[in-house]
Amino acid sequence: MLSIILLVSTAIVPFTFAHSHIDEIWANGVHYAGWDPNPAGPYNAQTPGWFTTNQGGNPLYPIDLNQNQIICAKGGSPANISAPIPAGGVVRVKWWQPGEWPVSHHGPVLSYLAPCNGPCSNVNPTSLRFVKIGHKGWINPSTYDEGYWASDELRDDDNSWNIKIPTGLKAGEYILRHEIIALHVAHEGTGAYSPKGAEFYPQCINLKVTGTGTKTITGGKSAKGLYVGNEPGIQIGNLHQTSDHADYVIPGPAVWSGALTARSVES
Numbered sequence: 001m002l003s004i005i006l007l008v009s010t011a012i013v014p015f016t017f018a019h020s021h022i023d024e025i026w027a028n029g030v031h032y033a034g035w036d037p038n039p040a041g042p043y044n045a046q047t048p049g050w051f052t053t054n055q056g057g058n059p060l061y062p063i064d065l066n067q068n069q070i071i072c073a074k075g076g077s078p079a080n081i082s083a084p085i086p087a088g089g090v091v092r093v094k095w096w097q098p099g100e101w102p103v104s105h106h107g108p109v110l111s112y113l114a115p116c117n118g119p120c121s122n123v124n125p126t127s128l129r130f131v132k133i134g135h136k137g138w139i140n141p142s143t144y145d146e147g148y149w150a151s152d153e154l155r156d157d158d159n160s161w162n163i164k165i166p167t168g169l170k171a172g173e174y175i176l177r178h179e180i181i182a183l184h185v186a187h188e189g190t191g192a193y194s195p196k197g198a199e200f201y202p203q204c205i206n207l208k209v210t211g212t213g214t215k216t217i218t219g220g221k222s223a224k225g226l227y228v229g230n231e232p233g234i235q236i237g238n239l240h241q242t243s244d245h246a247d248y249v250i251p252g253p254a255v256w257s258g259a260l261t262a263r264s265v266e267s
């Protein structure tokens, strides 16, 4: 009987927990394929999307928030190429699993940037210090029992999100860390570093920022220090009980001051 249960649950996992990854990238309008780890074929040397071992696009949980996998996904390793983008330009990403971002997975969409201080292709992920360049959380009480969230806006824009690279950012190579946090089972978490709760989907992209800007990123944090797990925006009450989440506080640091003048695309 036990072996039957194990067999059944193993068979169900790919369907129940197949989630998502960044499958397509546009940098200043130039298209790149992303990295699809499922099935894991040969890594595409011509993508700025990071290699990961996260087959099925599975989520991370509060228990992962101080672990290396929260930086740029499980098995995250830098891309070989860095997509050129002028400071002030837009990077667009499309999430696909294949299939749409799951409608049940309401939550905020967040973007972070870290300088590589050299080529990103051989950067050590643990050395990266990120600032937040944009975030969006609950939007309004419409559409769903849980209200309308940034993740729903993403779904309604072809499962895609536009990220404005800060105007005047100094030229050089940077890692864009883009993330969706799904809150539909966040109330099942039991506190900081819980094995249950909110689901985290970080993905990283190598960028080569161009231009004559002078803004440098200082005061960034390791991605292992962005969240603890018991913040009100992570360990929240039952999302399904109300569509009004006007008091929702997006987790993580405040948006970097250098990005505040460049938030017309992502607020």
Ligand SMILES: [Cu+2]
Residues within 6 Å of the ligand: 019, 059, 105, 182, 199
């Ligand atoms: Cu999920």
